[in-house]
């Protein structure tokens with residue numbers, strides 16, 4: 001049982017949302033994309049992480065590097081958001097200063113070069129790859145990614161790499177935490193996903209937490225698995241298809257779900273897996289939007305949580321301690 005509760009305003013308040021960017025998202029490993037999109041020199045992925053525009057690039061030596069997507073001259077962008085390839089250098093989109101792919105400023109045209117050595121390099125960001133998944137961390141003192149994901153090793157070690165992918169996005173009109181709490185609550189299958197409960201013959205899914213990873217299901221890797229990684233990443237492996245779910249906070253009342261399905265080429269089962277998971281996501285979004293509406297209405301006061309609520313109590317306590 002948990003006696004500590006997150007008050008409703010944590011799910012509706014703009015200032016809380018802004019603070020979360022600094023104390024949660026800028027201090028955790030954030031999945032940014034797949035290494036298969038970064039195989040050649042100059043390949044890059046640019047996105048916004050915890051309100052900071054960042055870019056990950058494959059450099060001249062074949063190393064992955066990450067930088068703030070911010071020029072040292074007057075804060076112009078080096079590249080547009082998304083996937084792309086630059087031709088051996090970043091050329092700022094504003095006044096065309098050039099940077100080598102290791103971040104060193106190489107050419108300012110007519111403009112005098114910055115006198116300070118520290119002004120001649122892009123701002124660096126930590127980057128790491130785990131089993132083909134690329135993560136960045138804005139905290140220079142962050143613990144190694146592999147340590148955090150170690151509880152997933154036994155699950156992932158059995159699976160061959162999958163290179164065929166399908167992307168899907170959903171928008172959910174709820175706070176990101178409402179969606180996460182639904183994600184790590186193994187209690188709602190019967191009420192919200194009756195079709196799934198019938199298919200599995202198993203209506204409750206006990207949730208186990210190991211470090212910063214939560215699991216639900218039988219715990220036997222051969223049955224497939226479902227997992228969540230603090231603070232906003234989900235995995236579902238089912239019938240040889242891996243679904244990666246990046247849960248992106250957009251505002252205090254809006255969340256985007258980016259789904260990437262990885263599967264073996266020519267797998268005829270992928271359509272069936274996708275139809276189950278996309279229906280499941282629609283049902284989860286439906287309930288989260290109604291929970292958000294009820295939290296905003298203001299009548300709700302938190303009730304006692306029990307172990308059946310899965311990881312919800314653990315998650316709320318962690319959020320509360322970080323927002324203190």
Ligand code: FES
Pocket residue numbers: 071072073074075076077092093094095096097
């Ligand atoms: S802001 Fe990049 S060259 Fe001016």
Ligand SMILES: [Fe+2]
Pocket residue numbers: 182188192193280284
């Ligand atoms: Fe669900």
